[in-house]
Amino acid sequence: MLNGRLDKYLYICKIRMIRSFTYKFEVYGNILMQSIIMITTAFFWKALFKNETFENGVTADSMMTYTVMSAALSVMFTTGVERRIQQSVEKGSIATDMMRPVNVFGIFLAEDIGNLIALIVQNLFPILLIGSLLIKVPVIVSLSAIPMFVGSLFLSMAINWLLAAIFGMWAFTAISMDALFQVKKHLIRLLSGSIIPIWFFPAWLSDILNLLPFVYIYQLPLDIYIGSATNDEICRRMLIQLVWVLVLATLYYLLSKKVLKKVMVQGG
Amino acid sequence: MIQVKNLYKEYCVAQKGKGLGGTVKALFKNEKKIIKAVNGLDFHVGSGEIVGFIGPNGSGKSTTIKMMTGILTPTSGEVLIDGRDITKQRKEVVNDIGVVFGQRTQLNWDLRLEESFELLRHIYRIDKKEYNETLAVMDSILGIHELLNKPVRQMSLGQRVKGDLAAAMLHSPKVLFLDEPTIGLDVGSKFALRKFIKEINAIRGTTVILTTHDLGDIQELCERLIIINNGVMMEDGNLSEIVERIAPYRTLVVEYYDSEVPSHPKAEIISVSDNIVRYKFMKSEITAAALISDLSATKPIKDVGIEEAGIDEIIKIAYTTKTTDGN
Ligand SMILES: Nc1ncnc2c1ncn2[C@@H]1O[C@H](COP(=O)(O)OP(=O)(O)OP(=O)(O)O)[C@@H](O)[C@H]1O
Ligand SMILES: [Mg+2]
Numbered sequence: 001m002l003n004g005r006l007d008k009y010l011y012i013c014k015i016r017m018i019r020s021f022t023y024k025f026e027v028y029g030n031i032l033m034q035s036i037i038m039i040t041t042a043f044f045w046k047a048l049f050k051n052e053t054f055e056n057g058v059t060a061d062s063m064m065t066y067t068v069m070s071a072a073l074s075v076m077f078t079t080g081v082e083r084r085i086q087q088s089v090e091k092g093s094i095a096t097d098m099m100r101p102v103n104v105f106g107i108f109l110a111e112d113i114g115n116l117i118a119l120i121v122q123n124l125f126p127i128l129l130i131g132s133l134l135i136k137v138p139v140i141v142s143l144s145a146i147p148m149f150v151g152s153l154f155l156s157m158a159i160n161w162l163l164a165a166i167f168g169m170w171a172f173t174a175i176s177m178d179a180l181f182q183v184k185k186h187l188i189r190l191l192s193g194s195i196i197p198i199w200f201f202p203a204w205l206s207d208i209l210n211l212l213p214f215v216y217i218y219q220l221p222l223d224i225y226i227g228s229a230t231n232d233e234i235c236r237r238m239l240i241q242l243v244w245v246l247v248l249a250t251l252y253y254l255l256s257k258k259v260l261k262k263v264m265v266q267g268g
Numbered sequence: 269m270i271q272v273k274n275l276y277k278e279y280c281v282a283q284k285g286k287g288l289g290g291t292v293k294a295l296f297k298n299e300k301k302i303i304k305a306v307n308g309l310d311f312h313v314g315s316g317e318i319v320g321f322i323g324p325n326g327s328g329k330s331t332t333i334k335m336m337t338g339i340l341t342p343t344s345g346e347v348l349i350d351g352r353d354i355t356k357q358r359k360e361v362v363n364d365i366g367v368v369f370g371q372r373t374q375l376n377w378d379l380r381l382e383e384s385f386e387l388l389r390h391i392y393r394i395d396k397k398e399y400n401e402t403l404a405v406m407d408s409i410l411g412i413h414e415l416l417n418k419p420v421r422q423m424s425l426g427q428r429v430k431g432d433l434a435a436a437m438l439h440s441p442k443v444l445f446l447d448e449p450t451i452g453l454d455v456g457s458k459f460a461l462r463k464f465i466k467e468i469n470a471i472r473g474t475t476v477i478l479t480t481h482d483l484g485d486i487q488e489l490c491e492r493l494i495i496i497n498n499g500v501m502m503e504d505g506n507l508s509e510i511v512e513r514i515a516p517y518r519t520l521v522v523e524y525y526d527s528e529v530p531s532h533p534k535a536e537i538i539s540v541s542d543n544i545v546r547y548k549f550m551k552s553e554i555t556a557a558a559l560i561s562d563l564s565a566t567k568p569i570k571d572v573g574i575e576e577a578g579i580d581e582i583i584k585i586a587y588t589t590k591t592t593d594g595n
Contacts (some may be wrong), residue, residue, distance in 0.1 A: 011390040015383060093341045096374050099362050102391045264341045268280065268336060 009110040016114030020122075027122045030075075034123070035130050036062060038071040041195060042135045058199075060128055061136070062226040068131035068138040069225050070194050073218060075123045076153075077160045077188075079107045080115060080166030082181050084100055105165065112161065141227030148234060149224045155241045156217045162248035163188070163213065169252075169259045193219030198226075213248065216241040269475050270313040270336065275345035277306040277331050277499075307499035308345070315442070318469055318476045320490030324587050326501035329479040330369075333447045336477070337367045349443060356357060363392065368483035370448040373428050374435065375420045381431050382416040385438060392439035399438065405471070406434040409464045433464060437474075440449040444468070446478035450485055462488050466562035483579050495586045503586050507579070512551075514585050515577035520547040520559055523571040530566045535559055543570070 042064055049060035058066075085108070088094035097104045131138065140146060167184055189195055192214040198206045209215050220237050223229045229237070281301050306328040313319050323329050334340035336347050338354040338361065347354045349361050368374075375384045389399050390430055407413045410430045420428060429449060436444060446465070450458045462485065468474045480486060486493065486507070495503040503510050520535065524543045531537060534554040535547035549559055556574050563569060 007385075007393070008390040011387060015379065015387065019378065092372065093374070095334075096367070096369070099337050099339055099358075099365065099367060100388075100391055101362050101393075154519060261341075264339065267331070267340050 009106055012110040013114035013239075014109055016111040016119050018114075020115045020118035031126050031130075033042045034071045034074060034127050035134075037084075037195075038067055038131055039134060040129070041070075042067045053114035055238055058226070058228050062228065063143075064136035065138040065226050066197065066222055068128065068135055069222055070218060071131060072124055072128050072138075073153075073156075073221065074189070074194060075127060076116065076157060077217065078115070078119055079112050079161055079164040081112055081161065082167045082184075083103075084108045084111065085165070089263070094260075095267070098260065098264070104260070108165070109161070111176050140225055145224055145227065148238070149221055152216075152224055152234075152238050152241060153221045155238070156243055158220050159213050159241070159248060160188075160217050162245070162252050163217075166248065166252050166255055170253050185245075188214055188217065191215070192217045193222065197222070197228075210240075213244040216244055269315040269317075269350060270477070271333075271348040271351075272309050272311050272336065273348070275306055275309040275335060275347065276304075276343045277335060277340065278343045279303040279305055286488060289298065289399070302361070305499055306335070306342075309499070309501055310367070311494060311501065313475060313477065313506060315475055316469065316473045318465065318489055318491055319478070320486050320493045321477055321496070322481070322486065322583065323479075323496040323502075327497050329496065330354045330447050331499075333367070333445050333477070333479060337365055337445055338362065339367075358426050363439060364442045365445065366439070366441035366443070367445045368432045368436045368447070369430070369448055370429060370446070370451040373420060373432055375428070375431055377421045378419065380417055381412070381423075383418075384420065384431070385435060388435055388438050394439055398440075402438055402440060403434070406437060409467050410434055410460060425452050426454065427531075429453065429457070433461070435556050437468060440472065441474065443475045443477070446476065448479055448481070450480055450482050455587070458484065465489055483583070486583075487579055495583070497587055510586070511577060511579075511582055515551060515582050517548050517577065518556065519549050519575040519577075520549060520556060521545070521546065521573040521575060522560075522563060522569055524567055525570055528567075530563060532559060532562060 045063040045067060046060060049063060053059050085094075088097065088104070094104055097107070119224055128138070140149065164184075167181075191209060191212065193209075194217075198215055200211050202207065216237070220234075220241055223237075224234055279302070279422065281303060282299065309332060321329055321332070331340065335342045336349075336354065338358045340348075341355055349364055352361050354361050358471070375381065376387070379387070385399075385403070388394075389396075394402075410433065412430055412434050415423065415427055415431060417489070418427070420431065433449070450461055453461065465476055466489065469476055476489075478485070478489070492505065493503065494501065495510075505513070519538070522545050524545070527540075527543055529537070529540055529543075529545045532549075533549065535549040536546045537545060537548045546561075547559065549556075560572055561570070562571050
């Protein structure tokens with residue numbers, strides 16, 4: 001019993017993790033998809049760069065690292081919270097869960113964390129391995145970048161999860177949520193510099209994107225990883241990242257109150 | 269134990285007009301329609317009671333149960349469980365209540381029954397020893413032992429309801445709410461379920477509130493009945509009291525040797541077929557014994573029998589009388 005209050009969430013996390021480990025088919029499919037995207041992007045960058053160096057010191061070589069790490073990160077940004085919100089609203093379990101001494105969204109978060117642990121073992125390592133063998137071993141720019149990379153990765157995951165939760169709550173009034181979820185997933189990858197780093201976008205566009213939360217999901221940790229930004233710049237952007245976490249957390253909190261209230265007035 | 273005060277629930281539903289025109293119009297203007305599901309309920313349930321909450325379809329039973337369990341917010345009025353308001357102090361009260369909806373499970377489809385139980389053990393922070401004891405009691409009444417390893421999605425309806433019942437009792441709630449627990453169950457499962465309700469009530473002193481359309485459930489379980497219709501209370505009392513009040517008569521069936529039948533000033537003949545006559549009489553006016561002896565004094569009697577007003581008859585009467593507005 002680590003802590004009485006957390007104990008139930010740890011247990012939920014555990015059973016979700018065990019269950020995720022048994023879904024083999026999904027795992028292979030995901031690894032295959034990610035590998036194809038990864039390899040295609042790598043070829044694209046190789047053809048584009050042809051041993052030239054980009055303005056901010058980015059080489060074809062570091063773009064390979066970027067590509068492999070981006071594929072690896074996309075595994076870590078997998079969330080189930082949107083779908084769980086949808087299901088529990090449809091089945092009405094969101095209402096019955098409320099007569100239990102447990103936070104419904106806490107359950108969803110614990111499940112996502114459990115799933116994440118399984119994903120790291122089952123998907124992340126194979127993808128890193130495939131990337132290392134076929135493209136390049138993705139080495140971090142310097143050892144001193146590790147703490148910053150890890151720190152910003154955590155903030156990235158927070159932003160990603162909060163966005164998913166907010167989106168899931170907002171979408172539960174929409175008709176076809178599945179389509180919306182797909183659109184959101186790909187939009188995030190595009191706007192977050194996962195596929196094309198935003199320094200390739202026109203200045204006006206990248207200025208706008210820098211204000212949105214998306215770039216703080218993929219681009220920032222990846223920039224830290226390949227060393228394509230100065231320390232000053234990284235600090236400044238991590239601060240913005242933190243601000244986004246706080247803003248989204250507040251929005252999430254208000255929205256979840258509203259959704260639960262609505263469920264309780266309308267009847268599950 | 270449970271205090272329901274002046275409880276109202278209105279559902280607000282978007283009204284869509286008929287046909288294409290109506291659909292298009294609904295896009296621009298949301299016509300709202302108010303459904304008054306519960307209309308000022310007031311009652312009190314004492315500790316250790318078994319109360320049958322009955323009424324025709326759509327009378328507001330499930331709505332009331334949902335409000336009593338804190339799943340649904342009342343439009344007005346309040347529900348107190350052990351003196352605490354369910355909407356305002358939900359976090360404290362939830363430990364004292366358990367709920368089973370016969371129509372839908374609260375168990376996790378993907379988990380084995382035992383995993384679902386373990387999950388609840390963690391959620392309610394039930395001590396392992398106490399958990400094992402409760403599980404043993406549940407097993408002795410419901411025989412759920414062989415179900416523990418089964419995923420819920422593979423269970424039959426009867427098995428699933430048993431699982432749900434045991435799950436609702438794991439944290440030893442003081443009050444158990446059951447919304448149509450016997451729906452769709454076979455005779456054997458119904459019997460097991462009634463036995464379960466009686467035993468937890470006897471052994472643990474659990475207060476039970478159940479809704480049902482099954483007359484057997486009512487007859488066997490409910491010391492007290494609350495009958496509602498259109499969200500309004502129609503009757504509240506124990507079964508025999510209600511029978512006394514709304515059907516204070518019995519029927520005497522007499523078989524004679526020929527078709528010439530005598531009448532009696534205090535009994536009304538309701539049917540004659542062959543040599544068998546049915547006399548309806550008020551219990552307050554004459555006893556069955558007096559009626560039989562009066563009748564046998566006029567004519568020899570071959571056979572007699574007495575019929576109480578059937579429970580279904582009682583309920584039918586209760587549902588139809590005093591109805592202020594139609595559905
Ligand atoms: N979520 C909801 N939104 C709108 N109206 C609802 C909702 N739930 C119930 N109602 C309406 O409220 C009324 C009471 O419904 P309720 O489910 O409480 O009836 P019930 O007594 O449980 O009926 P049954 O015996 O069929 O289960 C009905 O007219 C029903 O259509
Ligand atoms: Mg109902």
